[in-house]
Amino acid sequence: MTVLSLRNLVVVVLLAGLLLLPIYAQVAGSPFLLTLFTRIVILAIAATSLNLIMGYGGMVSFGHAVYLGIGSYAVGICAFEGVESGFVQWPLAIAASALFALVIGALSLRTRGVYFIMITLAFAQMAYYVAIGLDRYGGDDGMILEARSRFAGLINLNDKTAFYYLCLALLFATIFLVWRLVNSRFGMVIQGARSNERRMRAIGFPVYRYRLVCFVIAGTICGLAGALLANFTDFVSPAAMHWTRSGDLIIMVVLGGMASPFGPLIGAVALLALEEALSGITEYWQIILGPMLLLIVLFARGGIDGILARLRHA
Amino acid sequence: MLLFIEQCLNGLQLGLLLFLLAAGLTLIFGIMDLVNLAHGSFYMLGAYFAATFAVMTDSFVLAALLAMLATLVVGMAVEVIAMRRLYGRDHLDHVLATFGLILFFNEFVRLAWGPEGRNIPLPSWLNTSIELLPGVPYSAYRLSIIVVALAVAFLLYLIVMRTRLGMLIRAGASNREMIGALGVNIKLLYTLIFGVGAALAGLAGLMQGAILTAQIGMGENILIxxxxxxxIGGIGSIRGAFIASIMVGLIDTVGRSYLPEFFKLALSNEAAATAGPAMSSMLIYLLMALVLVVRPEGLFPAGGR
Structure with a gap:
């Protein structure tokens, strides 16, 4: 494996592009590009956290967007009740999603396969309906975030470029964390349980507990992405945890490449760029995207990252 | 008391609609081991087809039959074109592919019928109310839903338990490889089951569509x-699906109307008004969590696995 494989080249170009993007947006005079990519980066954080449980752990969660919602509601509710300090809001968002992930995980991980997919979906849906029921916080319509989180002069989130770089730094930190995690002893157990759970248990690992910890870590990271998302859109609504959002996250991971460190990022860029491109062609762009997903599932196993890796070998 | 009877009937009606959806889903799960998120799309298509046919034929019953036939054809076409290639693949692949199908069908309906909902006009003989017990009027149409769905459930029971086809279906649910090895034309069986599942979903959709309206995305909430x-019922079990549907329908409907009242006993009015609706929409999920804790495979898991 040479360092200069096509796959590594793509990753390096992508990362450099992300780093230089604000400068390009400034020069080209298109602030829209910066907005689009802030969104991509935030969703890439969420997708990377999903990759930890789905790609490496084999736990297909169809309710991962619920933590996006919980994270953003934590920020939104704090702001609504007059607490605007990010030092309070963000740890609260993280703690709340960790707690939720612990409860959802503890119940869901008792099941396998299809049951796990369905039960995570159902829990997310439950949270969605609870959010709709929160009349004080806007109910179905959601609520506008009066002010972005304040960090006592440390960083101003209203500055679009600073906010973008904050998100990007958190994305890199997440990718690094997940990479370190899956290559640690802990990660080996998680991956081992994906390929052969019975054997891992026979060796003496408490698989359930390892999985639960992994599930909570992923939920926690996604909760942070939720806090970013609320600040990004200045808006909190149940739509953040709608089940199609969970579906989007799964698409990003699979499209980019499961169990690959940069796969979810590649997938997030590819999916959102595709959406932008298709919606430029026709108002009914989903009629193209839907069958494309089908084709990707049928013919492009391993996602973009897998294709890049295969091209190197061909 | 009056209200309670009415709510129970409404719950029964919702439960039976759920059963029409769940019966197809659970067979597709149990026999083809396929996660079909697009099942809700057939529900939606059934309603839209019925709306169109009702205008064309001027008869609700004829429109319903034609709409079921149309969803049957669409379902079988989807199986032959796409689903067939997904058997034996990872569940994640099913989720993604059928998610793609949902996007396609939603957009297709928007393109073909437009973004606004469609009404399905009811004939006058259904659009009245019947005095069920002295002093208990109930919508004739809702009652007819209950009757039709019960009849379909009974027919399904007869087919599954008393015919050769049903024997193959049951055999498929408990051991898929074996019936293939015994020389049953699995491909045809799968296409048929998928089509019938789609038609049942279509029937549920058009019956519900006549109460509310046919809308884009109407299948997704009920699909969940x-x-x-x-x-709750256990994957692959029709009996489990039937019992669980009635349970979920009753608990959801009755919970929604009585839980807020119940909370008022313990909480202040304002707190009850907030907590009531939120809690009642959580009820069935709590029930599911409870069932899974006690029996991770559901109440009536299909045998053999």
Missing amino acids: LAFVVII
Whole structure:
């Protein structure tokens, strides 16, 4: 494996592009590009956290967007009740999603396969309906975030470029964390349980507990992405945890490449760029995207990252 | 008391609609081992087809039959074109592919019928109310839903338990490889089951569509309820799906109307007004969590696995 494989080249170009993007947006005079990519980066954080449980752990969660919602509601509710300090809001968002992930995980991980997919979906849906029921916080319509989180002069989130770089730094930190995690002893157990759970248990690992910890870590990271998302859109609504959002996250991971460190990022860029491109062609762009997903599932196993890796070998 | 009877009937009606969806889903799960998120799309298509046919034929019953036939054809076409290639693949692949199908069908309906909902006009003989017990009027149409769905459930029971086809279906649910090895034309069986599942979903959709309206995305919320039903009932079990559907329908409907009242006993009015609706929409998910804790395979898991 040479360092200069096509796959590594793509990753390096992508990362450099992300780093230089604000400068390009400034020069080209298109602030829209910066907005689009802030969104991509935030969703890439969420997708990377999903990759930890789905790609490496084999736990297909169809309710991962619920933590996006919980994270953003934590920020939104704090702001609504007059607490605007990010030092309070963000740890609260993280703690709340960790707690939720612990409860959802503890119940869901008792099941396998299809049951796990369905039960995570159902829990997310439950949270969605609870959010709709929160009349004080806007109910179905959601609520506008009066002010972005304040960090006592440390960083101003209203500055679009600073906010973008904050998100990007958190994305890199997440990718690094997940990479370190899956290559640690802990990660080996998680991956081992994906390929052969019975054997891992026979060796003496408490698989359930390892999985639960992994599930909570992923939920926690996604909760942070939720806090970013609320600040990004200045808006909190149940739509953040709608089940199609969970579906989007799964698409990003699979499209980019499961169990690959940069796969979810590649997938997030590819999916959102595709959406932008298709919606430029026709108002009914989903009629193209839907069958494309089908084709990707049928013919492009391993996602973009897998294709890049295969091209190197061909 | 009056209200209670009416709510129970409404719950029964919702439960039976759920059963029509869940029966197809649970068979597709149990026999083809396929996660079909697009099942809700057939529900939606059934309603839209019925709306169109009702205008064309001027007869609700004829429109309903034609709409079921149309969803049957669409379902079989989807199986032959796409689903067939997904058997034996990872569940994640099913989720993604059928998610793609949902996007396609939603957009297709928007393109073909436009973004506004469609009404399905009811004939006058259904659009009245019947005095069920002295002093208990109930909508004739809702009652007819209950009757039709019960009849379909009974027919399904007869087919599954008393015919050769049903024997193959049951055999498929408990051991898929074996019936293939015994020389049963599995491909045809799968296409048929998928088509019938789609038609049942279409029937549920058009019956519900006549109460509300045919809308884009109408199948998705009820699909998730149907998943809950299947998890509670146990994948692959028609009997489990039936019992769980009625349970979920009753608990959801009765909970929604009585839980807020119940909370008022313990909480202040304002707190009850907030907590009531939120809690009642959580009820069935709590039930599901409870079932899974006690029996991770559901109440009536299909044998053999």
